[in-house]
Amino acid sequence: MASQRIFQLGLRRTAASGFTRTQTAGRIVQRRFAATQNVNQETGQEILANQRLKRPVSPHLAIYRPQITWYASSLNRITGILLSGGLYLFGIAYLAAPTLGWHLETPSMVAAVASWPVFAKISAKALVAFPFFFHSVNGLRHLTWDLGLGLKNQTVIRTGWTAVGFTVVSALYYTFLV
Template sequence: MAAIWLSAVPLGTTAKEEMERFWNKNTGSNRPLSPHVTIYRWSLPMVMSICHRGTGIALRVSLFGLSALLVPGSFESHLELVKSLYLGPALIHTAKFALVFPLTYHTWNGIRHLMWDLGKGLTISQLYQSGVIVLVLTVLSSVGLAAM
């Protein structure tokens, strides 16, 4: 119990003084710093986890973009506006692919995460296999949906 009181912060110190005391103590101890993401070798599961979070954020943000459809005017008027731009089929297909890719990736990878929650596919080899399967399914379903 006495050890707790010995390490207690003295009353009357400011946050700046405490921060300086903390850094002086830790810098002088020569302990290694905590690892940073730059020292890790990036693996497929690591990248896919980051991308899953990113696509989730992108999908959430895109809801605000889709809310533009609620502005005055009908869907047909917005469609006519896009048609009047005379964009080539390659650009339109690419734009449709770019719009549908985050949705399909997040969906397929979400199913993969649900399987993990059930305790399936948790070995290292299964992690990589399911990652490749998710990527293949994402590309195929994105191409198919963009072609519609």
């Protein structure tokens, strides 16, 4: 118990080294001088407003050089919202189709898409392929980060551009060749 007390006193003395210390009757008395004054609320608000004017302003996003991590993070969220939103909308429409008299069963969907012009088919496939492949590849990238792998700056940048490249190649392959 005595050793704990000695340690605590030493710790207090070390922590208080920035304060003025005086010794009275064998005890160390710590004093920190602060200038205080009583002010009314209106004067206090003025002082606070002046202090706020002198504070540094945090830098705005416009001064930063955009990086792949910024774009990849934003696109990952956007593609996730688009893909899940499309899935929910189609799911709700599919469930409501018998009640509303819509024909969303497979044979009628295949017949409808087969009647589209080639440009519309390619556009529809690309509209789904690019977000799907980017979100999938970037999701794998995030899973490797969850394992603690590839967290160095250069590796993050390299894997970001690799994800973009693989997305373009796989989405174009899906769009035109499959």
